[in-house]
Amino acid sequence: MIRDITIGQYYRADSVIHRLDPRVKIVGTLLYIISLFAFRGFAGYAAAVVFFGVIVFLSKVPLSYILRGLKPVFFVLIFTSVLNLFWTPGESFFTWGVIDLTWEGLYKTIFIALRLIFLVLGSSLMTFTTTPNQLTDALEKLLGPLRHLRVPVHELSMMMSIALRFIPILVDETDKIMKAQAARGADFESGSIMQRLKSMVPILIPLFVSAVRRADDLALAMDARCYHGGAGRTKMHPLRYRGQDFVAYIVCICYSLLIFVV
């Protein structure tokens, strides 16, 4: 019943972008997002669009798939566009009653909308080409120096990867619980909001009980394998930079320089 929910939107493909070290992708995405806010003028935008286009092409993720990522921000996009379009003072080019459109407003609308769109597209491209586990690995590595400031980097990333690991399991379990209760006549779809909230109880309680039990089992299993935190722990697949990663870094830096100079 709730299988349709997709969490983590990794798109399986074999491309240069997929093979890149996740650290490169995180740093690259950050640079890209900063660049979106750094420039003014059409030349900068053109560069940002071309850069994005080339990466999409290299990533082999279908464009339609990437554009779907815009759905959740659609309303924010419309809202800010309307605000900017109607409430920016300047030289007007169209007046009708209280509606007063200005060139400045139009310009600002287009730019802010583009910024927002590419912000979302850029970061979703990262999640399309990087598995959640790679992302947590990379974050652990990148935030590693914070250890010296007593930030529990390893523990945080372990918690994140465990949480991610359990999402599909819990989704599956929710599905089974919903069916078991539906078989006993539970109705999740009709009734007032209060009734519907109440009808969630028979789902949530078995789900919580099972989540707690699973957590307990996992803790025991980790304990049995002598897990004692991050100190001295090695990885089965340690992150190692290869030639292509350095190339990617250089490309990102060149792009940033280009943007900041323009």
Added chain:
Amino acid sequence: MSIVLKNVSYTYGKSGSDCGQALKDISLEIHKGEFLAIVGHTGSGKSTLIQLFNGLERATQGEVYFQGENIYSKGFSMKRLRSKVGLVFQYPEHQLFEATVIKDVEFGPRNMGQEPLQVELNSFQALKDVGISEELLDVSVLALSGGQKRRVAIAGVLAMQPEFLVLDEPMAGLDPAGRREIFSLLKKLHEERGITIVFVSHSMEDVAEYADRVVVMNQGQIVLDGKPRRIFHYEKELQQIGLGVPQAAQLVHRLAERGAGIEQDCLTADESAAAILRWLEK
């Protein structure tokens, strides 16, 4: 009075790599009063099949009829169907949620809109039927043992007074004593209450011991359907799809292969033992 599946297919997923066909063109009639076993290897589609019986899953093709009525037709009450065809899932943990045993069992009949007094009466009776003693009525569902949980889960469905009781792997994870208890319970319900029992299993021993009809599934299709005695003649075919015949029957088959003049029509361990004894005395 029966459940009829007509040319039913079920495809999961929408498109792309994660889509697959769980059931292919299945036609099946379950008569009232049967004690039916559905057997098959993991992934053969048996769990999907039983969820069609009470409309939890909707067939992508074909029709399902309950007592002659098409359950997909407009205005058909799924709620009524679910009270008539009770479905018990494999893990009782997925359905037990109330603070006490009796309250949890009352969940089903209350959803069905039974009168409060009737709800209490039916729940009480159902718990009695599954052999949960009165001291346990006000105990937390989380404090029960595995076997007790399973019996409470069955009671939760029984309290809706179903005519068909469908169980997904009712013996999984139970010790031999627990299995026997569940099965004698099912047998009692079948004989005394006249409830039609359908259960999913992959233990041929259980099937031989209790079922009076066996449906064998493989890769989303029904490959064999008939009395256990007949089904177990197809030992090679069963082995090919990852199943087998009960070990005792297997022994008798092997002896016969080696030239022993032994009756091969054995199902259970007891029957096989008797057959071997008769052969030895000859």
